[in-house]
Amino acid sequence: MIYMRDKRAIVLKNPKLQKIRNNLRDLLLKAVSVKWNALFDDMNRLRFDSNGIRRTIDDFSEEEVKYFRRLQKEQAKLKDIQRRSILMCISCGVSDRDMVYNKSYDGWYCTECYDMHREHAKFLFQTIGKTKPYGHEDTTMHELLETFVDYEVSHEIELKLVREGILIYLLRFRYPKDDYATLEEIQKVLDRNQKAVRHVLKSLNKEKLVELEDTPNSLKVWLTQHRGTIEAERTLRTIRSDSFDHTFPTDLEDFKLLIGHRSDMIEYENPDLYEQLANSLKSKKVPKEEIKRKIEEHKKHFENILEGGLK
Numbered sequence: 001m002i003y004m005r006d007k008r009a010i011v012l013k014n015p016k017l018q019k020i021r022n023n024l025r026d027l028l029l030k031a032v033s034v035k036w037n038a039l040f041d042d043m044n045r046l047r048f049d050s051n052g053i054r055r056t057i058d059d060f061s062e063e064e065v066k067y068f069r070r071l072q073k074e075q076a077k078l079k080d081i082q083r084r085s086i087l088m089c090i091s092c093g094v095s096d097r098d099m100v101y102n103k104s105y106d107g108w109y110c111t112e113c114y115d116m117h118r119e120h121a122k123f124l125f126q127t128i129g130k131t132k133p134y135g136h137e138d139t140t141m142h143e144l145l146e147t148f149v150d151y152e153v154s155h156e157i158e159l160k161l162v163r164e165g166i167l168i169y170l171l172r173f174r175y176p177k178d179d180y181a182t183l184e185e186i187q188k189v190l191d192r193n194q195k196a197v198r199h200v201l202k203s204l205n206k207e208k209l210v211e212l213e214d215t216p217n218s219l220k221v222w223l224t225q226h227r228g229t230i231e232a233e234r235t236l237r238t239i240r241s242d243s244f245d246h247t248f249p250t251d252l253e254d255f256k257l258l259i260g261h262r263s264d265m266i267e268y269e270n271p272d273l274y275e276q277l278a279n280s281l282k283s284k285k286v287p288k289e290e291i292k293r294k295i296e297e298h299k300k301h302f303e304n305i306l307e308g309g310l311k
């Protein structure tokens with residue numbers, strides 16, 4: 001259930017072994033705390049004089065300050081080692097559960113915290129899609145959550161959009177003129193990061209939908225004669241709205257309009273978003289009929305935006 005690349009789960013099913021493991025963890029945690037307390041006592045000997053009167057750091061001699069800092073550093077190191085060890089969950093601090101290692105974060109999580117973070121990450125990345133974090137705090141949180149899911153999971157919606165964009169672009173603007181596109185060019189017209197574009201190109205190549213040629217200056221891309229064209233035409237049919245004739249998109253501006261609206265549509269159409277809305281209304285004790293009406297209203301609203309924009 002929990003196995004992923006770079007993630008190691010240590011799971012014990014046997015209750016006897018679990019007990020032995022927990023006892024061992026307790027023992028090690030106690031050893032850490034004995035050491036920590038000893039350091040604390042040493043520090044207290046500096047903090048108070050022989051009459052029990054508190055001294056501030058200004059009262060310390062130069063040697064004492066040095067020693068005090070060294071003790072502080074050792075304490076911090078000890079805490080960090082303990083925090084990052086398998087002895088306890090880095091998130092909630094429990095020590096009697098199975099643990100999962102998160103390599104990118106260099107820490108052990110109990111299975112409960114791990115699953116919770118993972119579910120939250122999936123929810124976040126798959127509903128918001130492009131996942132643009134706002135501000136520093138948001139960015140840090142996203143980076144942490146990304147480490148709980150594979151790249152494909154955390155960028156599912158973005159990768160889907162990039163895939164559609166590449167196929168349609170090659171079909172409309174680089175085929176059948178026997179012309180190739182480059183990685184940089186695709187990246188620019190789609191306005192997506194290189195990692196996502198590269199990732200999709202590789203998988204399209206595996207499916208034999210595109211051919212790739214790695215030259216010193218660039219990565220060249222062609223749509224393959226049969227499989228590639230058929231798939232690209234199918235993709236275009238599914239995403240082109242009824243209000244366009246078969247020639248759309250004819251120029252780059254049309255193309256950008258199409259993929260821009262496609263991206264809005266996927267993000268707003270996402271069923272999870274409506275489920276979330278329904279749940280929040282349910283928790284506010286809104287009657288069933290009213291919830292249904294509200295959701296229909298939202299869907300209509302987005303349809304209007306999309307149609308209005310495309311006309």
Ligand SMILES: [Zn+2]
Pocket residue numbers: 089090091092093094109110111112113114
């Ligand atoms: Zn935990």
